Amino acid sequence: MRLTLGMINFQNREEKDNEDTRRDDSCRGYSYYKRDMGVYECISSQTKKNRLSGSVVMRILIACEFSGIVRDAFIARGHDAWSCDLLPTEGPGPHIQGDVLSVLDDGWDMMIAHPPCTHLAVSGARWFKDKLLEQEEAINFFLVLVNAPIKKIAIENPISIMSTRYRKPDQIIQPWMFGHGETKATCLWLKNLPPLISTDIVDGRVARVHRMSPGPDRWKERSRTLQGIADAMADQWG
């Protein structure tokens, strides 16, 4: 048996053809659903129900996400969403731990990507001259993601040099537009997706992330996607 992303290819087809669903550790507790002769895929039971009832279900890749927050927002709305990160996922759910570049060709309907911004964000401009090689790698990584063979793409990053090295973002959003009383300008570059509409404009204009105390996990606290933004993505793009 070979696991490729969500797809399971049973080599011994005769043995498995009569089964519609199976469970297996390699599928992380998700159902196997018979999709084609001898080919099974890992999907949640909710996704299976939605498909059977005729709801539109997309296969969605949340690239560079360890938190699972955007992934779970799409799963809650019945989609077949997978996070992918070099790190393990923080919450249980369908996750590919590894290099996202190796799974871009695997038939996704949509990708939402959160590439690292350490060498791109203008807030770190004073270090750019010492990190030219790392910066070129980060630019290339961003460009490979944005040019992935996926119909609907959203790339998220802070205010960064990608506005000049690629193009201006389609939209700049703030947490306070989505129910979180704080500021953190976040750019979205969009392909075949509409700009997000604010869902809950609230008071509060404090830059919470700049006030976080130092520590090994500070970058994680700063980079985790906010729930209100994840919900808006899933409601408006799902």
Ligand SMILES: C[S@@+](CC[C@H](N)C(=O)[O-])C[C@H]1O[C@@H](n2cnc3c(N)ncnc32)[C@H](O)[C@@H]1O
């Ligand atoms: C800015 S953080 C995004 C965090 C995200 N917003 C979340 O809520 O989990 C960037 C992430 O990209 C991941 N990353 C970097 N290079 C990667 C690669 N080649 N493939 C997959 N993930 C990668 C890092 O491990 C890091 O977790």
